[in-house]
Amino acid sequence: MISIPLTYFLAAGAALFGLGLYGALRRTNIITVLMCIELMLNAVNINFITFSRYITSTGSQVTGQVFSVFIMAVGAAEVAVGLAIILAWVRRRQQVNINEINNLRG
């Protein structure tokens, strides 16, 4: 079976991760930040599935895929909790700028 080379997938995953990281670190809208974190998680998922498809010599090839399912589940939970926190925050402060959230400043 002729297939797309491994590096293509990895490049796509890395690009997606880079986008997510940049967004998570630089965007000020907290909801966007949350979405960017999801991007990073999905970038990881791509890598897991890719390796699971390409590395068949050892062990079961579904390990990586199972992992990505786990990550999706955890991601969903994270969004649920994260959005709840954000919602509570927004209700209190009426704004979504992440730079304003600095209660931990020493």
Add this chain to the structure above:
Amino acid sequence: MTLPVLSLLIFVPLIGAAIGLLIPADQKASIKGWVFAVTLMPLVLVGIMWPSFTGGSAGMQFTENIPWVPSLGISYNLGVDGLSFPLIALTAFVFPLATAAAFGFDKRVKEFFILILVLETAVMGVFLALDYILFYVFWEAVLIPMYFLIAIWGGSRREFAAIKFLIYTMVGSLLMLVGIVALYLATGSQTFSITELANLASSKVSSTWSVWIFLALFLGFAIKVPVWPFHTWLPDAHVEAPTPISVILAAILLKMGTYAIVRISHPTFPEIAQYFAYALGVLGVINIIYGALAAMAQKDVKKLVAYSSVSHMGYVLLGVAAATPESVSGAVFQMVSHGVISAMLFLLVGIFYDRTHTRDMTKLRGMAVAAPTAGVIMTFAAMGNLGLPGLSGFIGEFFTLLGTLNVFTTLVYVTLIGLVLTAAFNLLMLYRVLMGKPREEFAVMPDASPRELFTLVPLMAATLLLGLWPRLIIDMTNPVVTNFVSRLTGGA
């Protein structure tokens, strides 16, 4: 014995606390009543266990051993012998009295009383655990309720005192933990049992390691005792803590340190303990003299009593260091005796503080005129504290020094000065607090109430009883002490 008595001793207060949580916070009277009733239950259990200790067996009794983390050799291992039983009895005896002393409280009653029960569980656990990890868990668990009890219900500098207490003793516990882990690794055995590791240590641990582990353990315990120069958390904690907590702190928590020395560090490393014996004896004498001198110069009567604790714990250290049957018996007896007497003194200081809102001895005076009954009891307590023959304090000091005389002759000579100084600061306290005419604003005040007498009279009775009939304690401790001494001196 199918009934797990020791587990009951530990967990009855905790279960009681859990049930107490269900009582609504505004029903203060029922919370107080319930907690008091719960603290009586360990006392009943102790009463049931008492006959088993009159026989004079040296071994552990009522043991319970359930694997906890088998892969590491950690187990839920409890046991009680003639050394721990008097301390258990003391704990069971003092807690109801301290609880009763807190009946006057009105601030966040529910939390306070629940925390007292949690504290009792932790303290019982420390005295009953025979597994290092279990011991460590209980040891640390004591700090949590204590922190809140001082930090929430304390005096004006309560947060400072609570944090100082917490961090200082935490440093000690960490050293102890390091020692425990090092001991575990050095013996290379799959057990955390205190007794088994004690038997393995001499053959499996190199002497260099032994020294370091001993010092780590000892330092951890010494902070709790507290041994000079690690004592300065004690006056702060005592001054800021509310009366019932001061009572528990002085009567019971300090004994954890000396108990651990007798139970753990000395039997595990007898040669090292003997090697350091003179140094420990010197530290004990420093405690005695330094504590007495510092007590003499205090203006705050509660600080005076706190430094008197430092002084009296020195006898325990000295007696254990000398390692003769008389001195160690005296030391163990002193632990119990000091528990009873210092509890009495702190209760009395609390009674006067309650009336006058001051502990400054330059303002207090003539209290014996204003409150004659409390004055009489304070005189009694001070006499116990200065070691008047016939009261329990005498037995502890007398036999400690008797046993020490031939071992550390010079140290005993120096300690004689301490005996005079002890009398001096106690008499000075009576002079400043009780004698003379009271200031006008304090001239009329209620004398000790029936509830306060209820907390004091059992302690007085115990002081007198132990002073006249020390067999109550010594018969229990004698076999254990004999073992302890032969382990220490036989090995050297």
Add this chain to the structure above:
Amino acid sequence: MPHNAWAIPGLALLAYALIVFFGRRFGERAAFIPIIALGGSFVLAVINLLAVIGGATAEVRFDWLHLGERTITMGYRVGPVEAVVLFMVTLVSLMVLLFSKGYMHGDAKFNRFFANVTLFITGMLLLVIADNFLLFLVAWEVMGLCSYLLIGHWFEDLDNAKAAMKAFLTTRLGDVGLMLGVWMLFLATGSFRFDEITKEISKGQMDVAFLTLAALALFSGAVGKSAQVPLHIWLPDAMAGPTPVSALIHAATMVAAGVFLVARSFPIFQAAPDAMLTVAVIGAITALMAALIATVQTDIKKSLAYSTVSQLGFMMLALGVGGFAAGIFHLLTHAFFKALLFLGSGSVIHAAHTQEMHKMGGLFRKLPVTGATFIIGTLALAGIPPLAGFFSKDEILLEAFHFERAPILFWMAVFAAFLTAYYMTRSVILTFFGKPRDHHVYDHAHESPPIMALPLLILAVPAVFAGLAGAPFAGSWLQHFIDPHVHLPEPSGFVQNVAIGVSVAGIVVAFLIYQVGILNRQAAIRVLKPVYVLFKQKFYFDHVAMGIVAVTVAISRFVATVDKWVVDGLVNGLGWFVFQMGQGARRFAAGSAQAYAMVMALAIAVGLFVYQAMGG
């Protein structure tokens, strides 16, 4: 009968318990509780004494404590010495209790007074029959405690409280030595019991240096309790207590306990000749020095107090020169006449409302009973035959005369005996004779009620006759009774003549100075100013003691300062240091989650790069 001797202190203890728990209900009638109990004790003591004279003795003991391998017993022993002293203590106690019933009438702390006195009596009786050092120590300190409480009976006045504290601390200083001695003996012999310790010592295998040290340690306890130089300073101040207390505790019983202690451990002292010599020398110095101070006292009680110190010195001297029986003999007779004198002074104070002898004078007409009994006590103390004090003091002088190691002790004792007669006569004349110096005092003076007069009359009987029990012409019965192996010293006409001579001389000199007035006292004081000041300042012992106290207080302040700023300062300093580091670290915590994440991401990137570069 002696087997039930426990009941003698037992009754007193019962009375104490009753008065503590129920005394409040009876008001001043509560005083009858201890009076009745002590009456019972006295009867028992008499029966006991008769039985012991009949040859009975008793030793009762039980196991008290098992410690290590050893068993410690508790128990009591009644032999001749115990029986005689029990008789004396119960009699004097009963009289003092009766007297107090009148003297303390109307006192706000009437019941407390009686409770403390009763507890004290219990302690003293227990001390007498104790067969071991532990019980002895318990009784010893119970007495010390009661003495403290009773000196400070009127503690509203801080001076009284100070005197109480001084008494306790000074005796404590000696007690510490006593405990040391007890420990040494226990470690050497394995027992606290007097008889077993004696048995071990009589084997003669113990080091003399060790025994000397042990004996001196024990003796330091006696020095404190019996107010010997240099720890005598507390006793005159102890007169701050009610006068019956002075009579009972600070004259007849507790202060004699120190003498009793030396008598109890006599075999130890006998095995250590240097310790014996020390006892004798301290005794002689005390006897003389206190007598000298007594000559310049103006307070009737203080004068008696120094007299007590002096007489205790006589007893110590007797023991020190080996006169066991003489010491005990004087202890007994002294108890009777000194209790009489103190109660008499109490009666005077009760009548005159002052203790200053210079405000009294001419009181004999107003207080005939008190005056007559006081004079009897004075003559007994001065050593006029055939009153009690003569025989016992004569015995002591005789023992000292035969003591070859230090002949000077005899002459010191003789001089002290002269002074005794002098200052007692001086007291009598200043108080009872001459012209009334303060008419207010004189006009309000009145004879004491019968309940106070009766004890004086009763005590006057043994003050007159008690000496006959040990008189040479009676075959020195008492000495043989209390010590069957006694070696009585060779009687000496010289000593007897000297003794009578100095007594009479003392009385005559005092009479000439104070009654006839042959001497201008003011002029004499001017001439003898340095000596007078020295006596007035009590040889500066109090100054030294105050100096020691001041130094101790200074040290304790220093320690407390060091504790606060150095020991605790290091701890708090460490905390402060960590806190400052935290302050420094604060600026790194900007509170921006994105900044933290950025740092984290960069760190991971760099970490991975390094890992790669190192060929991982």
